[in-house]
Amino acid sequence: MSDPNKPKRDASISELDEFEQRLQARRATHQAQNAKREPSEAERGGLAAGLRYGGEFAAGVLIGAGLGFLVDLATGAPPWGLFIGAMLGFAAGVRNVVRAAQDLNAKGSPPDGA
Amino acid sequence: MAKDPTHQFQIQTIGEPILVGPLDLTFTNSSLFMVLASAAIILLLMVSTSRRALVPGRMQSMAEISYEFVADMIRSTAGSDGLRFFPFVFTLFGFILMANMLGMFPYFFTTTAQIVVTSALALLVFFIVIGYGVFKNGFGFLRVFVPSGVPIYILPFVVLIEVISFISRPVSHSVRLFANMLAGHILLKVFAGFVASMAGIGLVGVLGASLPLFMTVALTALEFLVAFLQAYVFAILTCIYLNDALHPGH
Numbered sequence: 001m002s003d004p005n006k007p008k009r010d011a012s013i014s015e016l017d018e019f020e021q022r023l024q025a026r027r028a029t030h031q032a033q034n035a036k037r038e039p040s041e042a043e044r045g046g047l048a049a050g051l052r053y054g055g056e057f058a059a060g061v062l063i064g065a066g067l068g069f070l071v072d073l074a075t076g077a078p079p080w081g082l083f084i085g086a087m088l089g090f091a092a093g094v095r096n097v098v099r100a101a102q103d104l105n106a107k108g109s110p111p112d113g114a
Numbered sequence: 115m116a117k118d119p120t121h122q123f124q125i126q127t128i129g130e131p132i133l134v135g136p137l138d139l140t141f142t143n144s145s146l147f148m149v150l151a152s153a154a155i156i157l158l159l160m161v162s163t164s165r166r167a168l169v170p171g172r173m174q175s176m177a178e179i180s181y182e183f184v185a186d187m188i189r190s191t192a193g194s195d196g197l198r199f200f201p202f203v204f205t206l207f208g209f210i211l212m213a214n215m216l217g218m219f220p221y222f223f224t225t226t227a228q229i230v231v232t233s234a235l236a237l238l239v240f241f242i243v244i245g246y247g248v249f250k251n252g253f254g255f256l257r258v259f260v261p262s263g264v265p266i267y268i269l270p271f272v273v274l275i276e277v278i279s280f281i282s283r284p285v286s287h288s289v290r291l292f293a294n295m296l297a298g299h300i301l302l303k304v305f306a307g308f309v310a311s312m313a314g315i316g317l318v319g320v321l322g323a324s325l326p327l328f329m330t331v332a333l334t335a336l337e338f339l340v341a342f343l344q345a346y347v348f349a350i351l352t353c354i355y356l357n358d359a360l361h362p363g364h
């Protein structure tokens with residue numbers, strides 16, 4: 001009596017296994033497609049990346065020059081504070097841009113979607 | 115007046131002016147929409163977590179997905195110990211996302227297109243990073259200004275540059291959100307204004323107006339993407355800065 005049942009159960013289990021395999025394969029390709037479709041900030045047109053670089057650079061220059069100007073006010077010296085501050089600000093701006101570029105490059109394939 | 119693309123950003127007072135000493139605490143349309151954004155995100159999360167089912171419904175899934183999203187963001191940028199800042203980052207993300215999304219409604223005010231709002235948020239992050247960094251690491255926090263592997267003779271310059279770079283963070287942090295929202299809304303208004311003025315000059319104009327109309331529709335979709343993306347960018351930059359407070363010296 002149990003004989004006709006047993007092979008049937010085995011069949012259903014192997015069917016489940018097979019289904020599981022197909023499901024895994026589908027999910028893998030689906031996830032790969034999803035990961036490809038998510039636009040990271042770097043890919044989303046040059047505008048966003050350009051705005052970011054510009055903002056980072058300008059922020060560095062502005063803050064550097066501003067700090068230099070404050071040093072000028074505090075010491076009452078000729079415009080050397082502003083001058084040196086702006087120079088250092090340019091360097092800081094470049095540093096910001098380099099950091100932003102590293103960030104964008106690292107995020108080329110975001111680990112968990114954009 | 116109706117076609118002035120920057121008219122939408124004008125602050126209008128609501129009710130009586132409230133002056134507390136030197137402070138002007140008058141309620142404005144900007145404050146109103148900040149209150150609305152906070153209320154919307156709180157209400158949404160309270161409703162969606164009120165019936166906690168094992169198999170989540172739509173609202174509950176949305177709340178869980180946003181939780182996972184922010185938690186993953188913190189884990190991947192600031193590590194697992196960054197999760198103590200989860201409430202802070204989630205609040206920032208939720209508030210900015212809601213404020214951006216509310217701004218997408220016609221005739222609604224976009225609070226995140228006000229530099230004073232975004233810079234207040236960015237400065238909050240800035241001072242939390244400094245405060246927590248000093249609280250946790252003491253003087254070790256100063257290592258954040260000293261990159262490893264720099265020869266000793268140029269170290270003073272590098273440290274100066276790093277300090278300036280550090281101070282410039284809230285500037286770029288706030289300006290990015292502000293500029294994106296401002297530029298997007300002005301662009302939308304300008305193209306929508308083209309539709310109205312072209313359609314006013316007769317049949318040819320009506321035909322021609324379909325081009326900016328199409329552009330407006332496309333830009334609206336793009337603005338929804340930007341509204342989400344800028345909230346995400348603000349939150350992830352917050353995580354990156356918090357990472358410095360948690361683990362200075364890279």
